[in-house]
Amino acid sequence: MLKLSQKKDLVARLATQLSEAQITILIDYKGLDVQTITRLRYELRQAGASMEVVKNTLLNLASQNTDAALMTDFYKGPTAVVTSATDPVAPSKILVDFAKDNEKLEIKAAAFGGKCLEPEEIKALAKMPSKEELLGKLVYTLNAVPTSFVNVLAGVPRGLLNVLNGLKDQKDAA
Numbered sequence: 001m002l003k004l005s006q007k008k009d010l011v012a013r014l015a016t017q018l019s020e021a022q023i024t025i026l027i028d029y030k031g032l033d034v035q036t037i038t039r040l041r042y043e044l045r046q047a048g049a050s051m052e053v054v055k056n057t058l059l060n061l062a063s064q065n066t067d068a069a070l071m072t073d074f075y076k077g078p079t080a081v082v083t084s085a086t087d088p089v090a091p092s093k094i095l096v097d098f099a100k101d102n103e104k105l106e107i108k109a110a111a112f113g114g115k116c117l118e119p120e121e122i123k124a125l126a127k128m129p130s131k132e133e134l135l136g137k138l139v140y141t142l143n144a145v146p147t148s149f150v151n152v153l154a155g156v157p158r159g160l161l162n163v164l165n166g167l168k169d170q171k172d173a174a
Contacts, residue, residue: 007058014054014062014081023088024068024111025095025122029053030078031104040098040105044082047090051082067111074108087131088112096126 002010018024029037041051054062056075063069068081084091092110099105110117110125117125129137 011062018066018068020085021083025082026108028106048086049084049091053080070116071109092126
């Protein structure tokens with residue numbers, strides 16, 4: 001049992017974590033064994049996210065003045081909080097994929113961009129490309145534009161050179 005000072009520290013730390021998070025996802029982990037939860041935490045940590053099991057009363061206190069306050073209706077039963085301050089898609093993908101393999105894991109809701117997302121919306125978010133994929137596509141697009149422009153500009157002198165060579169060939173033949 002935590003002392004009052006420890007609870008205050010936990011609430012303050014969790015409030016900071018929730019305010020910095022781009023996405024906050026609530027999950028019900030009831031029925032999962034320790035080894036499975038440890039594997040889930042490891043996968044989330046690799047993606048830059050964190051998972052913490054918190055009492056609902058402490059979560060309610062910590063979530064005030066954050067996007068997570070939108071999910072107070074879901075603070076029931078065993079609750080784990082998954083937060084990511086860097087990439088909102090990666091933890092969504094991990095949790096949706098993990099829930100496919102482990103039916104006992106239930107995604108309750110998420111707070112993202114000032115909106116409360118239902119489980120179906122979280123699944124739709126998980127289908128989006130990751131941050132790395134989007135950055136790769138952006139670099140490809142940025143690289144393709146100047147390359148195409150250079151090819152167009154080089155085509156004009158190349159065409160003129162071909163016409164001049166054709167004229168030269170005609171004069172040599174005559």
